[in-house]
Amino acid sequence: MGELEQAAPRFREIARGKLANAHTQAALDSSTDRLRTHRIEAWAELADVEALRERAHRIRMEVIDDLDGHVARFTAALEARGGHVYFAKTAAEASRYVAEVCTRRGAKLAAKSKSMATEEIELNAALEAAGVRPVETDLGEYILQLAGEHPVHIVAPAIEKTAAEVAELLSQAGGEDVPAELEVLTAAARKQLREVFLTADVGITGANFGISSTGSICLVTNEGNGRLVSSLPKTHVAIMGMERLVPTTADLAVLLKVLARSSTGQKISVYTTVITGPRRAGEEDGPEELHVVILDNGRSNLLRGRYREMLACIRCGACLNVCPVYRKTGGAAYGPVYSGPMGAVLVPLLVGLEHAPSLPHASSLCGACTESCPVKIPLHELLLDLRRDLVEEGVASRFERLAFTLWSFAWSSTWGYRVSTRLARLGQPLAGKAGPGRAWASGRALPRLGRRYRDR
């Protein structure tokens, strides 16, 4: 199975473990609530929130409606500036290309800044296989790499880790005892990572946005690692989802305005870097070579029908922070890469429903995600559509389909309703013994069925 795929029982099994861990529950509650509160406060400062969301939505859909055209314009503009563009149809193609660039440049050490796309294509494994050591330089991702784990949140990857756990990991990595105090911890990580920035042969980043008209890519970070990784090493490789384009620099400004507010509640992130091509003659910084890998890896599947709306996603994480299910399960249950409501919609579309059948149901459909989305993706309605597809594509179990079919015939008339509910009333003592009734009764009293309202 590929990195994004997951078997049906996985979500529930991992969720059970997370629910049993009091530390994780406390960390999830406080971190999601903090990010959510900051987002709400930041948006409250704006005069016309709906107009801004609408504008951001329109910019994103303009690109998606002519994605091939935008990819072609971006490619031409970047190549004119001396950059290399590679369009990767699959994760394997993307990883192979990056590994080849590293090999050709004789690279041994690759410094990476935070990128969900590189997680998606399992780039680290491909680099290691090619003899290149990848080091994550985002603090959260560095911690997870030391722990041998994956990000659990697309913006705040290590939110489930406590200071004590981080101290232990950094102590082991640095070979000296680091106390569990926040400033000391960041200083220790800074010291360990500085060496990586200065000696890396290749810098690998994602791209928050690309600008079709100029061939520029934009990196948004709060730690400055993205800027170091993209300017110090001689080679810079950026992996960008094919949908991450915006038409112009003015459009980029609109999306930056909504991105930082939605992810962390900042007006703008600490470092916003726009890179247009490699170092030019006469310039002092920047890489000799710049490669941008444009990644499809299933994104073309989304271009049909209403699912195209999901391509508007800017990976801000707002929907994770408001989701009452994510708040309980954390990110791992959804899979190793994308999580929360955006993950529950995106992953089945990228890999096919049969490879992620539990995700469309990993939601109570409360709609908080849709309400929080800065680019107005109707997330909970897309989950409903995916549930329809689960049934119509035959992925839903035969038992479930049979049960709903029988139920629907019975309840298509008052006669059938009366008979079936009369039987249900008689069968009440058995209701908690099997099937959904048993799952219900595992933690709740079953409602008592008495005389119906209509029979009074």
Place this chain on the structure above:
Amino acid sequence: MPAVQLFATCLGDLAFPDAVADAETLLGRAGFDVVFPGRQVCCGQPAFNSGHRAAARRVARSFARAFTRDAPIVTPSGSCATMASHYLPELLGVEPFEVWELSAFLAEAGYRPLPSNEGRRVAYHDSCHMLRELHVSEPPRRLLVASGAELVPFARPDLCCGFGGTFSVRQAEVSLAMADDKLDGARDAGTIVTADPGCLMHLRGRAERVGAPVQVVHLATALARGLRG
């Protein structure tokens, strides 16, 4: 007297007949002639939310046959009101019906409830469909306050209680943990009032099973008969 059609909903009819009777009482007190169309069954939401559109259509047709467009349809369920007003017409390809959630309808009609809840402390739980699809959050609160109740807000009123239809059994553990958080959040008040039979069945069932010191009551009951101490 103007007529209204009462939609009991399947859950109301089967599991919470008293709450439906209380809704009928309130509508009568507000000056409406309440009609109960006898051919009604269910709006089809259980199947619709699980993706079984053909099954949902089969059941939803009973709704379209039972109700007319000549008088407003009022239901003591935010969730079924959402299904019947937002999703059902498109599902069946029919003209929309005029569907109201009970508290929104009563507030719009200017109904003043009896002061039967003087001195009672209450946490009002927004059902997600009512809050985010119908955008009805103030009317139930105003009615409760008008009945004399003191509202004790939840720290996180935005959080779902974890019912979510079949979600409650597909992801039972997560669903229960969400219910526990909701019940914990109402310890101070001691009473949760909600306008949705789904949330009611879930939260009351959980409170009963774990012995939580919280009673869970339908809004119609709280307004028609007053809360018990």
